[in-house]
Amino acid sequence: MDTTSLTGKELAAALNADTKQRAAALTERGSAPRLVLVVANDDPASGWYVGSLRRAADRLGIACDTVDLGADATADAIRAELTKLSGDPAVDAVMLQTPLPAGVALDDVSSAIAAAKDVDGVSPLSLGLLAAGLPTFPPATAEAVVELAKHHEIPLAGRHVAVVGRSNVVGKPLAQLLLAENATVTVCHSRTVDLPSVTSAADIVVAAVGRAGLITGEHVREGAVVIDVGTNEGPDGGIVGDVDAAPVRGRAGALSPVPGGVGPVTTALLMRHVVRAAESGRAE
Ligand code: NAP
Numbered sequence: 280m281d282t283t284s285l286t287g288k289e290l291a292a293a294l295n296a297d298t299k300q301r302a303a304a305l306t307e308r309g310s311a312p313r314l315v316l317v318v319a320n321d322d323p324a325s326g327w328y329v330g331s332l333r334r335a336a337d338r339l340g341i342a343c344d345t346v347d348l349g350a351d352a353t354a355d356a357i358r359a360e361l362t363k364l365s366g367d368p369a370v371d372a373v374m375l376q377t378p379l380p381a382g383v384a385l386d387d388v389s390s391a392i393a394a395a396k397d398v399d400g401v402s403p404l405s406l407g408l409l410a411a412g413l414p415t416f417p418p419a420t421a422e423a424v425v426e427l428a429k430h431h432e433i434p435l436a437g438r439h440v441a442v443v444g445r446s447n448v449v450g451k452p453l454a455q456l457l458l459a460e461n462a463t464v465t466v467c468h469s470r471t472v473d474l475p476s477v478t479s480a481a482d483i484v485v486a487a488v489g490r491a492g493l494i495t496g497e498h499v500r501e502g503a504v505v506i507d508v509g510t511n512e513g514p515d516g517g518i519v520g521d522v523d524a525a526p527v528r529g530r531a532g533a534l535s536p537v538p539g540g541v542g543p544v545t546t547a548l549l550m551r552h553v554v555r556a557a558e559s560g561r562a563e
Pocket of ligand 1: 420443444445446447448449450467468469470471474487488489490493508509510511541542545546
């Protein structure tokens with residue numbers, strides 16, 4: 280079967296062009312939109328991600344600062360920094376990087392990020408607003424899956440979507456976004472019995488687990504759409520997804536690549552959220 284590649288580069292470029300224009304307009308009217316990344320780890324993957332966000336912000340005319348609290352920061356210190364940034368009128372957007380220091384739970388500290396600046400939708404308040412169908416910033420990765428599907432004209436209404444993974448970062452918010460698109464959603468996780476039988480009943484399978492090669496040909500029915508959110512280190516040091524691409528490509532009607540699928544759209548949506556936060560903050 281011919282499998283369409285659901286690349287994200289074209290959509291990311293279109294989103295970025297719009298963001299760049301809006302950032303320039305904000306800069307002309309006063310100051311550049313400002314994002315602050317709060318880091319409390321010395322994890323190399325997090326360091327790489329922070330670097331890529333800073334470069335993306337720079338390309339789009341968004342000011343981006345990093346506050347490094349150190350890998351042994353306490354929950355109190357992280358909460359205090361997030362509270363300070365949330366109240367700082369010169370800061371439009373705040374992102375807390377993971378992993379957090381041992382013993383610090385994300386929910387515990389993320390509630391200190393004001394919803395209006397929570398551009399990656401991580402706080403319990405943002406997630407609750409999303410679940411209630413109220414305006415908020417959805418987690419960018421979850422939103423990227425929906426936007427990638429729409430960009431490639433994959434209908435969601437009435438479709439059965441199996442989401443594999445139920446984290447607060449991807450799986451759960453994605454289920455909410457898909458429900459809002461009138462999809463019928465099944466959420467799978469590590470305790471799901473007979474995963475292949477559940478996913479192969481779906482029109483669309485989204486893999487958001489963090490295990491290279493978990494989704495194989497038997498998980499996918501002929502002609503289904505497969506969206507791969509996973510980012511795992513491959514055998515040669517590059518990034519690979521959760522989908523074993525070779526066998527799935529032979530069965531699926533469409534498959535998103537890793538890298539180059541959900542990833543670039545996620546970054547573009549994050550930057551769009553920063554500009555939106557700045558636009559609404561300054562309109563107040
Ligand atoms: P996470 O918090 O570790 O959650 C993983 C989820 O997968 C959990 O719900 C877990 O189930 C489930 N799971 C684990 N093993 C499973 C199995 N054998 N069968 C079915 N489900 C299983 O990970 P995450 O933060 O959601 O991230 C998921 C992946 O997305 C990672 O590869 C991450 O790097 C990637 N990611 C990519 C982007 C991007 O921009 N492209 C952004 C964020 C994350 P339980 O709940 O039962 O433990």
